[in-house]
Amino acid sequence: MSEQTVVKPRTGTTPKTARPPLWKVILLNDDYTPREFVVGVLKKVFRMGEERAYAVMLTAHRRGACVIAVYARDIAETKATEAMELAKEKGYPLALSTEPEE
């Protein structure tokens, strides 16, 4: 009995190093958290400079919400929680949410 090895060529475009799906961290507006506090949180937790932090805060303030950045899921959730903890310590209702990027 003769042996035969059938080599099936790979087709498709699956990348060798699949990247993890990214999650958005969203800043939500409220009527009570001071603007400067929001800017400070964006600088500290999300490592933004003053100008970018101010612009993101203002967009959330005017439009109701603003995407801050995208990260791997666990990092997105940790940063959102960290920001809300800082606000809670001061008695502010600042809220952030996370959701998968399309």
Ligand code: TYC
């Ligand atoms: N709306 C707040 C105020 O007028 C400021 C603010 C901006 C709060 C953005 C939350 O995500 C926010 N003091």
